[in-house]
Amino acid sequence: MNQAQAILDQTIAELRRLRPALRKLTIAGDLRGSCELVSDLRLVAVDPKAAAVTAETFGPLTLHTCPADLFGVALLHATGSEIHVGQLAAGGGSRSVPMGCAPVQDG
Secondary structure (H helix, E strand, C coil), X not given: XXXXXXXXXXXXXXXXXXXXXXXXXXEEHHHHCCCCCXXXXXXXXXXXXXXXXXXXXXXXXXXXXXXXXHHHHHHHHHHCCHHHXXXXXXXXXXXXXXXXXXXXXXX
């Protein structure tokens, strides 16, 4: 197991203990994208009280929280490259992806 995976697994365990309301704690970013070198540590979680997507930074880790209906879009934004997400949002073809995610708010 690599260091990034170990750090994120430990962080998920701690968040489950400290913030039990969070659901669907999911690894995102470079590690989820199977990048050989992981330069960012990101998690996405559903917060039942959230009204929008927010991002909280804890040292090298970013936690994105969102309402349940924006989970997929938040995960895509936290994992996909800016170029790819932009292409999806622009609908670069016959199959566009709804990107109903407001800009991330700092938490």
